Amino acid sequence: MYEETRPTPPQSPDGGVRGTSQADVSVETYRVLDPDGAFDADRLPDLSPAEFRDIYRWMLLQRTFDDRATKLQRRGRLGTYASGRGQEAAIIGSGYALDDEDWIFPYGREAGMLLMHGLSMRDLLLYWRGIEDASRMDGGNIFGLAISIGSHIPVVTGKAWGLKLDDADSVAFANLGDGATSTGAFHEGVNFAGVLDAPCVFFCQNNQYAISLPFEKQTGAETVAQKAIGYGIDGIRVDGNDVLAVYNAVTEARKRALNGDPVLVEAVTYRQAAHTTSDDPTRYREDDEVAAWKRRDPLERYRSFLEEAGYAAEIDEAAIESEIEDEFSEAVDAADAFSERGVEAMFEYLHEEMPPELRRQLEEYEQFLDDHPEMYEYIEQRPKG
Numbered sequence: 001m002y003e004e005t006r007p008t009p010p011q012s013p014d015g016g017v018r019g020t021s022q023a024d025v026s027v028e029t030y031r032v033l034d035p036d037g038a039f040d041a042d043r044l045p046d047l048s049p050a051e052f053r054d055i056y057r058w059m060l061l062q063r064t065f066d067d068r069a070t071k072l073q074r075r076g077r078l079g080t081y082a083s084g085r086g087q088e089a090a091i092i093g094s095g096y097a098l099d100d101e102d103w104i105f106p107y108g109r110e111a112g113m114l115l116m117h118g119l120s121m122r123d124l125l126l127y128w129r130g131i132e133d134a135s136r137m138d139g140g141n142i143f144g145l146a147i148s149i150g151s152h153i154p155v156v157t158g159k160a161w162g163l164k165l166d167d168a169d170s171v172a173f174a175n176l177g178d179g180a181t182s183t184g185a186f187h188e189g190v191n192f193a194g195v196l197d198a199p200c201v202f203f204c205q206n207n208q209y210a211i212s213l214p215f216e217k218q219t220g221a222e223t224v225a226q227k228a229i230g231y232g233i234d235g236i237r238v239d240g241n242d243v244l245a246v247y248n249a250v251t252e253a254r255k256r257a258l259n260g261d262p263v264l265v266e267a268v269t270y271r272q273a274a275h276t277t278s279d280d281p282t283r284y285r286e287d288d289e290v291a292a293w294k295r296r297d298p299l300e301r302y303r304s305f306l307e308e309a310g311y312a313a314e315i316d317e318a319a320i321e322s323e324i325e326d327e328f329s330e331a332v333d334a335a336d337a338f339s340e341r342g343v344e345a346m347f348e349y350l351h352e353e354m355p356p357e358l359r360r361q362l363e364e365y366e367q368f369l370d371d372h373p374e375m376y377e378y379i380e381q382r383p384k385g
Contacts, residue, residue: 037304062112084109086272089298093246121331150183160200179210240267
């Protein structure tokens with residue numbers, strides 16, 4: 001056996017080998033409004049005073065819906081719910097920048113965006129009650145919520161590719177959290193979007209936690225936005241608590257996407273509430289951290305801007321909140337009135353067209369119930385909450 005030891009590699013002089021690192025990448029966090037409401041006039045979007053006030057109403061609606069839905073869940077009248085409290089600027093600013101012909105892929109917290117784009121409040125409540133009819137997302141170009149983290153991202157790219165093939169003047173818009181950027185599906189979907197020049201915008205609401213795991217323990221990257229470079233697409237980092245900055249950033253991202261340049265947008269924000277109503281954030285977050293982010297509350301910042309800009313005088317906040325509360329209560333009543341499924345649903349939804357054998361079984365079962373109505377007391381309907 002040849003036993004001569006391997007020679008020690010020589011210590012060569014610097015041969016000019018160079019690499020690249022995060023230090024070579026400068027990522028600006030784009031902002032229009034300062035935390036105190038002061039603003040850069042040159043960056044204000046071209047919106048009317050009425051539109052500036054309308055954005056505020058949608059932010060109030062987002063917060064009110066989250067608060068009321070959470071209370072419903074605590075009373076056993078709603079399933080597990082994911083609140084967007086603290087992320088209103090990211091949710092409403094991005095939704096306001098989209099066109100009704102765009103396709104929205106939600107990830108769970110963006111109630112205001114979905115209602116803005118055509119979903120009824122009743123159906124959104126029914127969704128969180130587990131009623132499958134609501135998964136149709138009737139009323140707008142909205143896909144079902146991506147409860148499985150990151151699973152929708154390749155689908156977004158596929159939809160965008162289809163829009164490109166159809167020469168459609170619209171984009172596929174993906175909502176995702178920072179945790180989704182740690183999944184393989186994120187890599188696959190974003191990488192493929194870059195290859196295809198697909199008209200899609202990947203909107204990451206970096207709320208600092210993937211359930212209980214803080215951002216700095218998910219990745220060695222300093223930002224989400226810089227990851228775009230590795231996929232050959234554009235990246236934008238924006239202050240996610242500044243609704244006007246988000247509006248501008250998504251407007252620009254959408255324009256680039258329509259030109260065949262997909263964009264990854266990172267909105268830096270914070271989840272003030274629990275991950276869902278089944279989570280206890282006090283187990284992994286410090287009170288001081290939560291308090292510090294509450295001082296950057298997106299609604300308070302935008303309200304300060306409206307006052308500074310002279311748009312607040314015509315806002316009757318109490319009236320708006322009362323109107324939203326009434327709308328929510330009416331939606332709850334409508335959801336409560338949603339009829340329970342009959343036993344025929346077990347047969348009707350297995351195939352697009354019911355095959356003859358299944359039709360025979362349904363008819364036999366219906367005849368059995370007609371002959372023995374007492375058997376209905378043994379049929380358990382799924383509760384509405």
